[in-house]
Amino acid sequence: MSKRRTDQEWQTLILEYENSTLTLKEFCKQHRLACSTFSAKRSLIKRAEGNAESGFVRAQVVESTTEYHFAKPVPANMTLSFNEVELSIPQGTPPEYLANLMRALQS
Incomplete structure (x- = not known):
């Protein structure tokens, strides 16, 4: 031995x-x-x-990963003002809806 x-x-x-x-x-x-x-x-x-x-030392490579989490942005609202009336509409509202709304408000 x-x-x-x-x-x-x-x-x-x-x-x-x-x-x-x-x-x-x-x-x-x-x-x-x-x-x-x-x-x-x-x-x-x-x-x-x-x-x-x-001055060198033995190094060990260790794989690491990092995860990033992003908050979803809150869509901004559009604000329409007419005389003393204010209307807040979510961004991305279809234009057809806005056209119909404006026609209805003119009546």
């Missing part, structure tokens, strides 16, 4: 390897590590260190 190592332990092993004169294969054999595991962990840690030095 392989030993679980913390990131700090991996960093120590990587530093030890980089300061040694051993080949990767010799170093891994001496520390009972799989070369592929050591190389993968070394790449991950180096990449993380590079991100920290450059």
Whole structure:
């Protein structure tokens, strides 16, 4: 069963390897590590260190949606004034109705 190592332990092993004169294969054999595991962990840690030095951090894109609700505009009324009489008619009233209304008011 392989030993679980913390990131700090991996960093120590990587530093030890980089300061040694051993080949990767010799170093891994001496520390009972799989070369592929050591190389993968070394790449991950180096990449993380590079991100920290450059000021970049790993970002996760999260899709979000926003819903907008608009109130329906209240249609304005038309106001007809004649002498002292005021008549308020909703906008969109058919012109035929207005013509009939005006004819009726003239009578």
